[in-house]
Amino acid sequence: MNQYLYDGTPEGLVSAIASILDSGENPEEAHLAVRQDMLFEEGLFLRTDSAFAEALFERLRQRAPDAVQTLWYFMMAEADGLETSLLRYIALAFEHGDRVNGYLTHTSVKAIVGTARKAGRELHRMKGLMRFEQLRDGAWLARMEPDCNVMHPLARHFSRRLRAQEWFIFDARRRSAAHWDGHDLSFGTLEQFSRPELSLEERAVQQLWQTFFKTIAIPERKNPRLQQSNMPAKYWKYLTEKQGE
Amino acid sequence: MELQEKITILSGAARYDASCASSGSNREGSAGGTGNTSQGGICHSWADDGRCISLLKILLSNDCRYDCAYCVNRSSSPVPRASFTAREVVDLTMEFYRRNYIEGLFLSSAVNVSPDHTMEAMVRVAEILRNEERFGGYIHLKIIPGSSPELVRRAGLAADRISVNIELPSSESLQRLAPQKKKEAILAPMKLIGAEAGASLVERRKSRKAPRFAPAGQSTQMIIGASPETDLQILRLSQGLYSRMNLKRVYYSAFVPVNSDNRLPVLSAPPLLREHRLYQADWLLRFYGFSAEEILSDDAPNLDESFDPKTAWALRHPEFFPVEVNRASYATLLRVPGIGVTSARRIIAARRFAPVTPEGMKKIGVVMKRAKYFITCSGRPFERVDHQPARLRQRLLLGDGSEAKLPRQLVLPGMG
Structure with a gap:
C-alpha cells in the first residue's frame, strides 16, 4: 500500500488525485491523506498544481458528467477522511463512466455517493426550512447553520424563486453570506454580524404563521416523535414556528 | 373579526384534508413576479401531528349549508363560523x-349560497394571485361538487392541481352520511378535469404557448372508517380512479370523530393503522405492479394489521420464492418484502459490475430484516431459513431475536 499526502485544500485533493492517476499507480493499492506535518509521517507529499486539478475536472466532465455532479455535492459535505475513497471513486468513474454511481456495492463508491446524497438531502431540506425575515429597510434576511456547505445552490434556488425582493442569506457556522439585489447574486464572508432590526409588521406576520402552525395539526393525531424525525431539532433554532419552544 | 381568529377557525377547519403535496408542476418564475414551482415538491415544516406542511391549507369559509354527518363544519355543528375576503x-x-x-396555497371551502357562488369566489382568489400579484408558486384548488363546467375550467387554468373529494368509498354511504351530496355531482367534474387536462396536453404538443390545465393533475380523498366498506372495496375504487380517471393521488383520511351522530361508528381513536396499511397498498397499486385482487380477495377482504400488504402477499405465495437477486427482473425484485423501488433499481445497476452479495444488499439499502427470508444471492440463501409459512410468519412478526422489534410507526406519505 503506497501512502500519499496533500495539503488539505479541495484543490490540493483533486490535484493529488490527478497525480496519482497519471503515475499509473493502482488506486486500489494507494492511500491518500492530509499532511499533518508530524515528525515520522510517512508518505509522498504531492504538491498542489491547479492546472493539474483543472485538467482532471475537464477530463471527468467529458467521461462522466454525473460523477462530476456527485463530486460537487461531495465537496459540499466537507467530509474528512474520505480522500482514499474519492481517489478510487474517480478512478472507477474513468473506467465505467456515469454507470459508476450504480456500483454501490463497492465500498468507496458507497462512501462517496452516500456522502454526496447527504449533502443533497440537506440542500433540499434547507429549501423548505429557511426563513426570511423582513428588515427595517425592506430587505430580507435568512439565517442558517447547515451541516453541509449548501450556500451556493441554495442561493441560486432563491434567486429564481424570490427574484422580486432584495435578500441576504447568512450561514452562521461558516460566516458566509449571499446577497441578491434583484438582478445579481454575489457571495462573500462576514466577520462581524449583528442582527439588523426587523420591519414594523414582521412580528405580526410571524404570529399569524405561528397560529397557523398550531391549528393545522390534528390534535387526535399528535405525534411529536414523527415531527422530530422529519424535522430534526438542530434546525429549530431559526424556525419561526419553533421559537419559544 | 381579527385575522388571527379567522386563521385559527379556517385552518382548524381545513386540517382534515390529507393532501399536502406540492409536486408535479414545474413552472419558472416570471421576471418581476414572485414564486416558481419545483417538480418534486418541497416540505416547509412538519406540524405537531408529524404531517408535512407544504401549502397554506385553509378554507375560504366554514359557513356551510350542508349537514354531512362526518364533517366538523356541518351546518348543525356549534363551531364558530368565519369567512375570509379574497384579499385576505x-x-x-x-x-x-x-x-x-x-x-x-391550498384553498377549499364550505358551501353556503350555492356551489357556483363558492367556486367562483375561490377561483377569483387564484386569479388575483396569478394576474395581479404575478404569483408563480403552487396553487391547489378544491372543486366544489355541482359547480359549473366553466368554473372548473377556470380553476384548472389558474391552479397547479385541482381535486374533487369523493368523500366516502361508496354511493350508499354517501347517501346515508352526506345526503345533500350526489355521486354524479362528484364524478362529473372529475371526468371533465381528466378530459380538459388531456386536451391541454395535446394542444401543448402543437404549441408551447397553449395554456396548461392543472399541470400537477387531479387528486381526491376519502374518509376511512366512517362507513362499512371493506379494504378490498376501497382498493378497487382507487384502482379504478387511477386507471380510468387518470388520478395522480388518492388520499385516505382516517375518520376522526368530531361529531356525535347515530349514523356514525363509535371509535376510541382514529383508525391510523388501517389508514397506513391502505397507503402501503396504494403504493403497491401505483408503483409495484400489483392489482387490488392480488392484495385482497373476497375471502379476506381486509388488510392484515400485523404485516404490510406486500409481506402478507409473499406469505400467501411461497411458490414465488426464493427470488435470486442476481438474475431476477425488476418486476420480480419489486415483489420481495424489504426491496422497494429504489433498492430494486440499485440492485440491477450494481450487479452489472459484480454479483451482489448479502453484504452488498445491505450497502444498497435493502431491508434485510424482511428480505432475507425471501431471497438467494448467487444461489446461496442468506441464512438457513425455515420456509414453512407458519414458522415464517412467526419469525417475521417477532424477529429472530437478533434485533429489537421496531415499534409501529405511522407515517403519512408526504410527496408524490
Whole structure:
C-alpha cells in the first residue's frame, strides 16, 4: 500500500488525485491523506498544481458528467477522511463512466455517493426550512447553520424563486453570506454580524404563521416523535414556528 | 373579526384534508413576479401531528349549508363560523411565501349560497394571485361538487392541481352520511378535469404557448372508517380512479370523530393503522405492479394489521420464492418484502459490475430484516431459513431475536 499526502485544500485533493492517476499507480493499492506535518509521517507529499486539478475536472466532465455532479455535492459535505475513497471513486468513474454511481456495492463508491446524497438531502431540506425575515429597510434576511456547505445552490434556488425582493442569506457556522439585489447574486464572508432590526409588521406576520402552525395539526393525531424525525431539532433554532419552544 | 381568529377557525377547519403535496408542476418564475414551482415538491415544516406542511391549507369559509354527518363544519355543528375576503387570502399567501413558509396555497371551502357562488369566489382568489400579484408558486384548488363546467375550467387554468373529494368509498354511504351530496355531482367534474387536462396536453404538443390545465393533475380523498366498506372495496375504487380517471393521488383520511351522530361508528381513536396499511397498498397499486385482487380477495377482504400488504402477499405465495437477486427482473425484485423501488433499481445497476452479495444488499439499502427470508444471492440463501409459512410468519412478526422489534410507526406519505 503506497501512502500519499496533500495539503488539505479541495484543490490540493483533486490535484493529488490527478497525480496519482497519471503515475499509473493502482488506486486500489494507494492511500491518500492530509499532511499533518508530524515528525515520522510517512508518505509522498504531492504538491498542489491547479492546472493539474483543472485538467482532471475537464477530463471527468467529458467521461462522466454525473460523477462530476456527485463530486460537487461531495465537496459540499466537507467530509474528512474520505480522500482514499474519492481517489478510487474517480478512478472507477474513468473506467465505467456515469454507470459508476450504480456500483454501490463497492465500498468507496458507497462512501462517496452516500456522502454526496447527504449533502443533497440537506440542500433540499434547507429549501423548505429557511426563513426570511423582513428588515427595517425592506430587505430580507435568512439565517442558517447547515451541516453541509449548501450556500451556493441554495442561493441560486432563491434567486429564481424570490427574484422580486432584495435578500441576504447568512450561514452562521461558516460566516458566509449571499446577497441578491434583484438582478445579481454575489457571495462573500462576514466577520462581524449583528442582527439588523426587523420591519414594523414582521412580528405580526410571524404570529399569524405561528397560529397557523398550531391549528393545522390534528390534535387526535399528535405525534411529536414523527415531527422530530422529519424535522430534526438542530434546525429549530431559526424556525419561526419553533421559537419559544 | 381579527385575522388571527379567522386563521385559527379556517385552518382548524381545513386540517382534515390529507393532501399536502406540492409536486408535479414545474413552472419558472416570471421576471418581476414572485414564486416558481419545483417538480418534486418541497416540505416547509412538519406540524405537531408529524404531517408535512407544504401549502397554506385553509378554507375560504366554514359557513356551510350542508349537514354531512362526518364533517366538523356541518351546518348543525356549534363551531364558530368565519369567512375570509379574497384579499385576505391573497395577502396571507404572499406574505407567507415571501418568508419561505410555504410552497403556495391550498384553498377549499364550505358551501353556503350555492356551489357556483363558492367556486367562483375561490377561483377569483387564484386569479388575483396569478394576474395581479404575478404569483408563480403552487396553487391547489378544491372543486366544489355541482359547480359549473366553466368554473372548473377556470380553476384548472389558474391552479397547479385541482381535486374533487369523493368523500366516502361508496354511493350508499354517501347517501346515508352526506345526503345533500350526489355521486354524479362528484364524478362529473372529475371526468371533465381528466378530459380538459388531456386536451391541454395535446394542444401543448402543437404549441408551447397553449395554456396548461392543472399541470400537477387531479387528486381526491376519502374518509376511512366512517362507513362499512371493506379494504378490498376501497382498493378497487382507487384502482379504478387511477386507471380510468387518470388520478395522480388518492388520499385516505382516517375518520376522526368530531361529531356525535347515530349514523356514525363509535371509535376510541382514529383508525391510523388501517389508514397506513391502505397507503402501503396504494403504493403497491401505483408503483409495484400489483392489482387490488392480488392484495385482497373476497375471502379476506381486509388488510392484515400485523404485516404490510406486500409481506402478507409473499406469505400467501411461497411458490414465488426464493427470488435470486442476481438474475431476477425488476418486476420480480419489486415483489420481495424489504426491496422497494429504489433498492430494486440499485440492485440491477450494481450487479452489472459484480454479483451482489448479502453484504452488498445491505450497502444498497435493502431491508434485510424482511428480505432475507425471501431471497438467494448467487444461489446461496442468506441464512438457513425455515420456509414453512407458519414458522415464517412467526419469525417475521417477532424477529429472530437478533434485533429489537421496531415499534409501529405511522407515517403519512408526504410527496408524490
